[in-house]
Amino acid sequence: MSPKQNRNKVFIFCLAVFTFFSSVLFSQTPQLWGIADALGSNPGSVLFKINADGTGYTGVYTISGLSGGSPSGSLIEAGDGLLYGMCEDGGANNFGVIFSYDPVSSVYTKLYDFAGANGGKPYGSLLQFDCENLYGMTQSGGAYGKGVVFSFNFLTHVYTKHFDFINSKGIFPAGNLMKAVNGLLYGMTNGGGANNYGVLFSFDPALNSYTKLIDFNGANGQAPFGSIIQADDGKLYGMTYYGGANNLGVLFSFDSNTNTHTKLVDFNNSKGTNPLGNLMQASNGLLYGMTSGGGNNNSGTLFSLTIFTNVFTKIFDFGSNGAQPNGSLIEASDGNLYATTEVGGTNLTGTIFSYKPTGNNFADIFNFSSASLGKNPSCDLTEYKPVVITLTCPNVFTPNADGINDTWYPIISEYDFKITDFQVSVYDRWGLKIYESTNEKNSWDGYTTSGIACSEGTYYYVVKYKALSTACKKKHKALKGFLQLAR
Numbered sequence: 001m002s003p004k005q006n007r008n009k010v011f012i013f014c015l016a017v018f019t020f021f022s023s024v025l026f027s028q029t030p031q032l033w034g035i036a037d038a039l040g041s042n043p044g045s046v047l048f049k050i051n052a053d054g055t056g057y058t059g060v061y062t063i064s065g066l067s068g069g070s071p072s073g074s075l076i077e078a079g080d081g082l083l084y085g086m087c088e089d090g091g092a093n094n095f096g097v098i099f100s101y102d103p104v105s106s107v108y109t110k111l112y113d114f115a116g117a118n119g120g121k122p123y124g125s126l127l128q129f130d131c132e133n134l135y136g137m138t139q140s141g142g143a144y145g146k147g148v149v150f151s152f153n154f155l156t157h158v159y160t161k162h163f164d165f166i167n168s169k170g171i172f173p174a175g176n177l178m179k180a181v182n183g184l185l186y187g188m189t190n191g192g193g194a195n196n197y198g199v200l201f202s203f204d205p206a207l208n209s210y211t212k213l214i215d216f217n218g219a220n221g222q223a224p225f226g227s228i229i230q231a232d233d234g235k236l237y238g239m240t241y242y243g244g245a246n247n248l249g250v251l252f253s254f255d256s257n258t259n260t261h262t263k264l265v266d267f268n269n270s271k272g273t274n275p276l277g278n279l280m281q282a283s284n285g286l287l288y289g290m291t292s293g294g295g296n297n298n299s300g301t302l303f304s305l306t307i308f309t310n311v312f313t314k315i316f317d318f319g320s321n322g323a324q325p326n327g328s329l330i331e332a333s334d335g336n337l338y339a340t341t342e343v344g345g346t347n348l349t350g351t352i353f354s355y356k357p358t359g360n361n362f363a364d365i366f367n368f369s370s371a372s373l374g375k376n377p378s379c380d381l382t383e384y385k386p387v388v389i390t391l392t393c394p395n396v397f398t399p400n401a402d403g404i405n406d407t408w409y410p411i412i413s414e415y416d417f418k419i420t421d422f423q424v425s426v427y428d429r430w431g432l433k434i435y436e437s438t439n440e441k442n443s444w445d446g447y448t449t450s451g452i453a454c455s456e457g458t459y460y461y462v463v464k465y466k467a468l469s470t471a472c473k474k475k476h477k478a479l480k481g482f483l484q485l486a487r
Contacts, residue, residue, distance in 0.1 A: 029053050030332040033083060033103075034340060034381045035071045036350070036374030038062050045071050045087075046374035047101060047108070049384070050352065052332055054365035059373035061101065061108045065090060068097040068110060073125030073176060074327070074380030075101070076134075078154050083384065084134060086122040095120030095141060098134075098152055098159075103384055111157055116141045118161050119148035124176040124227065125380070126152070127185070129205060135185060137173040146171035146192065149185075149203055149210070163203065163210045167192045170199035170212060175227035175278065177203070178236075180256065186236060188224040197222040197243065200236075200254060200261075214254065214261050218243050221250045221263070226278040226328065228254075229287075233307050237287060239275040248273040248294065251305065251312075264310050269294045271314055272301030277328035277339075277380070279305075284357055288337060290325040299323035299344065302355065302362070315355070316362050320344060322351035327380040329355075338365075340377040349375035393463070396484040399446030399453075407443035408483060410463045422465040426483075429458065440465065446485055459483050 030052040038044035044064030050057040063071060069090030075083040082100045091097035095114035101107070114120045120141030126134040134152045142148035143164040151160045165171045170189030177185045185203040193199035193215040200214040216222050222243030228236045236254040244250035244266040251265035267273050272291030279289040287305040295301040297319035304313045318325065322341030329339045337355040345351035346367040353364050368375045397408040410424055426435040426444055434448045446454050463479040 029055075030334055031384045032332065032338055032352070032381045033075050033384050034352070034377055035075070035085070035379040036340075036368060036372075036377040038064070039370055039373060039375055044069065047071075047075075048372075048374055049103070050366055052334060052336065052338065052354065052365070054352075057366055057372055060106060062373075063087060063090070063099070063108070066092060066110070067108065068099055069094075070096075071379060072123045075382045076126050076128060077382065077384055078128050078134065079131050080154060082154070083382070084126050084154065086124075086126060086136060088121050088123060088139075093120075096122050096138070098122075098126070098136075100154070111154075112152060112159050114138060114141060118142070118159065119150055121147075123174045127177045127179060129179060129185070132156075135177050135205070137175075137177060137187060139172050139174065139190075144171075147173050147189075149177070149187075151205070162205075162208055165189065165192065167196075169193070169210065170201055174225045178228045178230065180230050180236070181234070182256065184256075186228045186230075186256075188226075188228060188238060190223050190225060198224055198240070200224075200228070200238070202256075213256075213259060216240060216243060218247075219263075220244075220261055221252055222247075225276045229279050229281060231281050231287060231307050232285060235307075237279050237305075237307075239279060239289065241274050241276065246273075249275050249291070251275075251279070251289070264305070265312050267291060267294065269298075271295075271312065272303060276326045280329050280331065280337075281307075282331050282337065282357060283335065286357070288329050288355075288357075290327075290329065290339065292324050292326055295319075297323070300325050300341070302329075315360070318344065321362075321364050322353055326378040330381050330383060332383045333385065338381050338383075340379075340381060342376050342378050347375075350377050352377070352381070393461075393479060393481065394483065395481070396486060397446070398486050400487050407445050408485075409443035410440070410479070420466045424461065424463045427460045427462075428454070429460075434459075446487075454485055456485055456487055459485060 033049045038046050044062050046059045047061045048059045068087030070088040072088045075085045087096045092113040093115045098112040100109045119138035121139045123139045126136045129135050132155050138147045144166045146165040149163040171192035172190040174190040177187045189198045195217045197216040202211045221240030224240040228238045239251050246268045249267040253262045273294030275291045279287045291301050295317040299318040302316040323344030325341045329337045341351045347369040349368040351364045352366040355362050392411045398405045422440045435444045
C-alpha cells in the first residue's frame with residue numbers, strides 16, 4: 001500500500017477537524033486600521049484600530065523620533081500577516097523609515113532607515129508585488145535628489161534601489177505604485193516631465209526598466225498626488241490635483257494598449273476640487289473617489305463614475321460631519337466604503353465615516369477627540385483580515401503492522417503552501433515527550449525515540465508551523481489535542 005493510500009485511509013478512518021481562529025478574529029465586523037496625528041505636545045503619529053461599526057477604537061502604538069515620523073499613505077497587510085508602512089520623517093537620518101506592526105503580538109519594528117542617497121521622504125504606500133517584495137517610491141533622495149523607485153524584501157529585509165527620478169522623466173512622486181494585469185507597475189509623479197507638471201509612467205520589475213507614458217500639460221491634468229488604478233475595462237484611471245478647464249483637477253483614463261489618455265471630468269466648485277487621494281472600484285463596478293475641496297460647503301465631495309458611459313455623480317458634500325478628506329476610500333468585506341476626513345466632525349479634529357452604496361447611506365462612525373489619542377487623520381484606512389485556520393488531524397491510529405492506520409501525523413491538505421518552522425511533538429500522560437519531528441512529511445509509528453513500543457492509551461500532541469500560500473498569505477498555525485493509540 002502506497003503512503004498516499006495509507007494516508008487516505010487514515011483520513012477516512014479517524015478524521016478530527018479542528019477549526020482555529022487567529023487570536024484577533026472574532027466577529028463579522030471588519031477591523032479597520034489607520035494612522036492619525038498624536039495629541040499633546042510631543043510630535044508623533046498614532047497607529048489605531050477600530051471596528052467598522054465604530055466600536056473598539058484603540059490607539060495601539062505611537063510613532064515618533066527614531067522609530068519614524070509623519071507616516072504617509074496607508075498600512076498594508078503583507079503575505080507574512082504583518083502590517084507594513086512608511087514614515088516621511090524620523091528615523092536615524094530623518095529621511096523616514098519602513099516599519100512593520102504585528103497585530104497579534106502588538107510589536108512595532110523599524111525595518112529600514114532611508115539615508116538620502118538610497119531615497120528619502122516616502123509619501124505614498126507600499127505595494128506587495130509578489131510573495132516576498134514590497135515596492136514603493138520616495139519623494140526625495142537618490143542620485144538627483146528627486147526620489148527613487150525601490151523594493152524591500154519583507155522576508156529578508158533587503159532594500160534595493162531600482163530607479164532614480166530625474167527632471168525629464170518625472171520627479172517627486174507623491175502616490176503609490178499599482179500592479180497591472182500585464183505585470184507592469186504604474187505610477188505618477190507630481191513634477192518634472194516636459195512641462196514640469198508631472199508624468200504618468202510604467203516600470204517593469206523584470207527588466208528593471210522605466211518608461212514615461214504621458215507628460216501632463218495642464219489641459220490634461222497637472223500635479224497628481226494620488227495613484228493609478230486599473231478598472232474592469234482594463235483601462236487605468238487617475239486624478240490630478242490641478243489642471244483641466246478650471247485648473248481644479250481632472251479625472252482621466254489611460255489605455256495602456258494604445259497609450260491613449262482621455263480626460264473624463266474637469267473638477268469644479270460644484271463637483272468638488274483638488275483631489276488628493278485615489279479612485280477605487282467597488283464590487284458594484286462603479287469607481288468612487290473624493291475631493292479635498294469644493295462642493296456645497298467647500299469642504300470636499302464624495303462621488304462616483306460609471307465606466308463605459310463615464311457618468312459622473314456627486315454623492316455627498318462634506319461639511320460639519322467631516323471635511324477635507326485627504327485619503328482614499330476602501331471597500332471592506334461587509335460591502336461598505338470607509339475613509340477618513342482630516343478635519344470637521346464633533347470635535348473639529350477629523351472623522352471616520354462609512355458609505356453604503358446599496359442604500360446610499362452616509363454615516364460618521366467615529367469622531368476623533370482628546371480621548372482617542374489621535375486627531376486629523378490624513379492616511380488611508382486598511383482592513384486587517386486575520387486568517388481563519390483549518391487544520392485536520394487523526395485522533396486515533398493502530399500501529400499493529402497490518403498496513404492500515406499504522407502511523408499518525410497531522411494532515412496538511414493545502415499543498416500549495418510552503419511550510420516553514422514546522423514542529424510536531426507528542427507527549428504521554430505524564431508529560432514526557434516521546435516523539436518530535438520538524439518535517440511535515442514524517443509520521444509517528446507508535447514508538448519512542450529510543451525504539452520502545454508505546455502502550456495503548458491517550459497521548460497529547462502539539463503541532464506548530466507557518467505556511468506561505470501561493471496567494472502570499474502566511475498562516476501561523478498551532479494545534480493542540482489528544483489522540484488514541486490502539487494496537
